[in-house]
Amino acid sequence: MGLLLQMLMVLVMMVSLQGWLPLGCLEEERIALLHLKDALNHPNGTSLPSWRKGDADCCSWELIECNSSSTGRVTMLNLGSVRNQELGDWYLNASLFLPFQQLNTLSLSDNRIAVLVEKKGSYEQQRLSNLEHLDLGLNHFDNSILSFLEGFSSLKSLYLGYNKLEGLIDLKESLSNLEDLDLSGNNINKLVASRGLSNLSALRLENITTYESSFQLLQSLGAFPNLTTLYLSYNDFRGRISALQNLSSLQSLYLDRCSLNEHSLRIFGALPSLKHLSLQELSDTLPSIDFLFLKNLEYLDLSYNTLNNSIFQAIGTMTSLKILRLQSCGLDGRIPTAQGFLNLKNLEFLDLSFNTLDNTIFQTIGLCDLNHLQMLYMHDNDLSGFLPPCLANLTSLQQLDLSYNHLKIPMSLSPLYNLSKLKYFDGSSNEIYAEEDDHNLSPKFQLEHLLLSCRGQGAGAFPKFLYHQFNLQYMDLTNIQIKGKFLNWLIENNTYLQDLYLENCSLSGPFLLPKNSHVNLSFLSISMNYFQGQIPSEIGAHLPRLDQLTLIDLSHNHLSGNILSWMISTHHFPQQNNSRDSVSSSQQSFEFTMKNASLSYRGDIIQYITGIDFSCNNFTGEIPPEIGNLSMIKVLNLSHNSLTGPIPPTFSNLKEIESLDLSYNKLDGEIPPRLTELFFLEVFNVAHNNLSGKTPARVAQFATFEESCYKDNPFLCGEPLPKICVTAMPPSPTPTPIPISTNKNNEDNGGFIDMKVFYVTFGAAYIMVLLMMSVILCINSYWQQQAWFYFIEVSINNCYYFIVDNLPILSKFGFS
Numbered sequence: 001m002g003l004l005l006q007m008l009m010v011l012v013m014m015v016s017l018q019g020w021l022p023l024g025c026l027e028e029e030r031i032a033l034l035h036l037k038d039a040l041n042h043p044n045g046t047s048l049p050s051w052r053k054g055d056a057d058c059c060s061w062e063l064i065e066c067n068s069s070s071t072g073r074v075t076m077l078n079l080g081s082v083r084n085q086e087l088g089d090w091y092l093n094a095s096l097f098l099p100f101q102q103l104n105t106l107s108l109s110d111n112r113i114a115v116l117v118e119k120k121g122s123y124e125q126q127r128l129s130n131l132e133h134l135d136l137g138l139n140h141f142d143n144s145i146l147s148f149l150e151g152f153s154s155l156k157s158l159y160l161g162y163n164k165l166e167g168l169i170d171l172k173e174s175l176s177n178l179e180d181l182d183l184s185g186n187n188i189n190k191l192v193a194s195r196g197l198s199n200l201s202a203l204r205l206e207n208i209t210t211y212e213s214s215f216q217l218l219q220s221l222g223a224f225p226n227l228t229t230l231y232l233s234y235n236d237f238r239g240r241i242s243a244l245q246n247l248s249s250l251q252s253l254y255l256d257r258c259s260l261n262e263h264s265l266r267i268f269g270a271l272p273s274l275k276h277l278s279l280q281e282l283s284d285t286l287p288s289i290d291f292l293f294l295k296n297l298e299y300l301d302l303s304y305n306t307l308n309n310s311i312f313q314a315i316g317t318m319t320s321l322k323i324l325r326l327q328s329c330g331l332d333g334r335i336p337t338a339q340g341f342l343n344l345k346n347l348e349f350l351d352l353s354f355n356t357l358d359n360t361i362f363q364t365i366g367l368c369d370l371n372h373l374q375m376l377y378m379h380d381n382d383l384s385g386f387l388p389p390c391l392a393n394l395t396s397l398q399q400l401d402l403s404y405n406h407l408k409i410p411m412s413l414s415p416l417y418n419l420s421k422l423k424y425f426d427g428s429s430n431e432i433y434a435e436e437d438d439h440n441l442s443p444k445f446q447l448e449h450l451l452l453s454c455r456g457q458g459a460g461a462f463p464k465f466l467y468h469q470f471n472l473q474y475m476d477l478t479n480i481q482i483k484g485k486f487l488n489w490l491i492e493n494n495t496y497l498q499d500l501y502l503e504n505c506s507l508s509g510p511f512l513l514p515k516n517s518h519v520n521l522s523f524l525s526i527s528m529n530y531f532q533g534q535i536p537s538e539i540g541a542h543l544p545r546l547d548q549l550t551l552i553d554l555s556h557n558h559l560s561g562n563i564l565s566w567m568i569s570t571h572h573f574p575q576q577n578n579s580r581d582s583v584s585s586s587q588q589s590f591e592f593t594m595k596n597a598s599l600s601y602r603g604d605i606i607q608y609i610t611g612i613d614f615s616c617n618n619f620t621g622e623i624p625p626e627i628g629n630l631s632m633i634k635v636l637n638l639s640h641n642s643l644t645g646p647i648p649p650t651f652s653n654l655k656e657i658e659s660l661d662l663s664y665n666k667l668d669g670e671i672p673p674r675l676t677e678l679f680f681l682e683v684f685n686v687a688h689n690n691l692s693g694k695t696p697a698r699v700a701q702f703a704t705f706e707e708s709c710y711k712d713n714p715f716l717c718g719e720p721l722p723k724i725c726v727t728a729m730p731p732s733p734t735p736t737p738i739p740i741s742t743n744k745n746n747e748d749n750g751g752f753i754d755m756k757v758f759y760v761t762f763g764a765a766y767i768m769v770l771l772m773m774s775v776i777l778c779i780n781s782y783w784q785q786q787a788w789f790y791f792i793e794v795s796i797n798n799c800y801y802f803i804v805d806n807l808p809i810l811s812k813f814g815f816s
Contacts, residue, residue, distance in 0.1 A: 025058035025066060029074050032099040033058050039096060040083050040111075047082045065105075073102040080109040080135065089114035089140055094148070102130050109159070110138035116148050129154055137161040137182065143169070150174045161185045161204065171197055184231070189213035193223040202229040206254075211236040218243040225249065233257055233278075239264035245271065252276035252299075269293035275320075280304050296320055303327040303351075309335055316343050323349040327377075332356040334364070341368040351377045353401070359383045366390025379403040379426065387415040399424040403451065410435035411452070411463055411480070413443065420444035428453040432480060442468050453478035453501070466490070476501040485509055487526065499523040503553075511535050511559060525553035527613070534561030553613040555637065562621035563614060563638075611635030615661070619643060623667075628653045639685065640664040647686070652677055659683040666690055671716075676702050687711045694718040694725050 037051045050062045058074070059066035065076035077100070083090060094116045097103065113136070132154055136145065141163040149158070150172045158178060162185030169183065171193045178197060182204040189209060193200075203224060209217045214237050221227070227247050233256035241260065244250070245267045251274060260282045268274060275296055281304040297318050302311070307329040315324065321344055332355065341347065347370055352361070361378065366388065373394050383405035391400075398421050402409075407430040414435065416422060422445035432454040443465045452463075453476045463482075466472075472494040483506045491497060498520055508530035531554075610633050619641040627636065628650020636654070639661045646669030647662065654660070657678055663685040670693035671686060681701045687708060692715035696702050707720045717725040 083111040107135040207234040256280035301325040328354040362388040426451040449474040504528040532558035560618040
């Protein structure tokens with residue numbers, strides 16, 4: 001009875017666990033994925049290494065998503081850009097996807113696919129009846145792909161951009177559920193659509209036509225009366241856009257760089273539903289535009305046009321406007337208040353950057369009722385003077401960028417204290433000055449991103465407002481002379497820090513971080529300070545999340561000791577997370593030494609910079625081979641230290657590296673020959689070391705590196721150095737010596753010389769010669785007088801050298 005009860009309990013537990021245990025992946029789909037991997041890598045590719053035959057759970061593989069809550073089937077395959085392009089065109093067997101019955105999203109973009117081979121009949125295509133999103137962009141498809149797609153009636157979005165489609169494009173009736181279609185980057189002159197495409201709402205036709213065929217293409221758009229979003233940028237229309245007036249449902253229109261004129265712009269009056277209009281870089285000089293008819297417009301982008309201040313008279317009539325972009329429009333001086341923003345009470349985003357506006361713009365903004373303004377970008381202008389009090393009127397402001405001007409900004413940021421919603425402030429490249437804090441005031445803002453890097457050498461002080469808030473994620477105080485142990489305090493009190501730049505801040509002392517911190521740093525730069533001593537190994541144990549670092553710059557300090565493993569992480573550098581999306585990443589900037597130059601990086605490129613710079617310190621010991629695990633690293637600079645030992649062969653794994661500097665150390669050994677496999681390497685420097693052997697082969701990138709990259713390595717040879725490597729000659733054959741028998745009992749020596757007999761015989765012969773010479777001299781008296789003394793002298797010398805030369809040998813035979 002007890003055993004039966006136990007079995008029943010086990011059964012109940014198994015049934016209850018089934019509701020939450022993951023189902024893993026189906027064997028049928030796992031096998032299909034492995035077949036797909038083989039096809040993708042044929043004949044010698046190496047993509048998708050995590051797809052392993054021995055791993056039963058294919059849902060844990062990269063680029064795959066499964067329906068883990070119910071069926072466990074594959075629902076998404078994101079295989080864009082995974083195939084090696086050097087393998088040539090790919091003729092992909094579409095039947096490989098048939099086992100994925102619940103596949104919803106499939107991306108095969110940028111894999112150089114030329115043809116999708118299919119089986120005849122509709123049964124197979126019905127197996128993909130759940131596919132809604134298909135991305136085939138950036139491949140080599142021609143018009144035949146359209147026939148292949150006839151069976152995918154469930155598709156909602158289809159991307160065929162930048163293939164080899166041309167001429168007339170006949171969109172089949174079977175694509176009745178299609179909502180979003182991208183045909184950009186093809187050579188198309190006309191679209192034909194059946195009545196079945198009534199659901200198409202978004203169409204992308206950027207960079208698609210020539211002037212000769214543009215009118216025909218625009219006319220064919222009348223077949224899509226329900227379009228709400230249309231992308232036509234980067235086409236040569238030269239004003240011929242009158243056909244667009246038939247698209248009465250159009251809400252978003254992109255016509256950037258389309259060479260439009262003032263007459264063609266009047267057709268917007270026939271688009272009553274238009275809310276989003278982008279007209280970037282239309283021509284050298286954009287004439288005044290009458291926007292009186294665009295009462296419903298919410299988004300307007302006129303960036304990179306040449307405008308005059310009178311444009312604001314027309315803009316001021318668009319009372320529904322929420323987003324206005326006027327970047328690089330040649331605006332200068334004062335914007336007339338009456339013709340400016342007075343009526344833009346709904347404005348939420350304003351970009352006036354890269355113009356020549358002076359500080360009178362603040363007066364204009366201050367007089368306007370911009371209570372809804374959340375983002376204000378006025379960087380790279382001619383703004384000057386102190387921060388105006390009127391900024392406090394922008395009570396909804398969340399992001400403010402005043403960088404690269406001539407403003408005087410107090411370190412305390414006291415003029416911004418009342419902006420309770422402010423999360424992002426960039427005042428970098430202005431004049432930052434120290435100001436006595438008013439202890440009766442406390443900031444209402446909760447800054448998350450603070451950029452106050454000073455232009456030149458700015459006087460600084462401890463930013464005491466930081467005592468009142470602890471949500472900083474990004475901080476840059478470059479060139480502010482803070483001094484003291486600010487780094488330790490900052491990290492201890494800001495647990496959300498991701499990016500920290502404290503370059504040239506006169507910080508000193510040992511590099512110590514608080515033991516109980518839980519930082520999540522991605523970027524850390526404390527270069528050009530006075531940190532000194534060894535970095536304690538305990539830091540790595542107390543700060544395990546430092547392995548998330550994608551950029552670390554400790555250069556130009558006085559740090560010593562070994563380079564510790566935690567400092568470079570034993571993991572691959574992680575991809576940047578999306579936390580920066582909360583602010584405009586296009587506004588963030590930092591400086592980093594890359595490719596032998598200190599460069600300023602700004603905008604979205606920041607998320608792609610990964611690197612290590614430990615240069616100009618006193619580090620010793622060998623280079624950790626674990627650095628070779630950082631396969632995504634772009635920059636590695638260990639120069640100007642006292643590092644010893646060889647260059648780790650693991651450096652050949654740094655496939656993405658662009659700059660590698662190991663100069664001015666004490667490295668020895670040979671340069672690993674497999675470094676020539678680093679095809680993205682643009683800067684390579686191992687000068688001023690003790691390296692030996694031959695320089696790497698002059699192939700690929702290494703064919704561009706000059707003598708200066710290798711100089712002052714006394715034992716290094718080969719191009720491009722003037723020292724030629726001497727080819728090692730094979731050793732000359734050594735003559736076989738005549739063996740000497742030392743066995744006294746050996747009577748039959750088989751041709752060997754018996755040295756004892758030799759010396760006895762030689763001695764007897766020598767005595768005979770002396771006796772004969774004596775007889776001859778007795779006979780001839782002349783010889784007695786002339787030769788006797790000479791002969792005796794020579795004989796004595798010969799006997800002396802004979803004895804000296806052979807004394808060691810004679811001693812072996814008992815002669816002493």
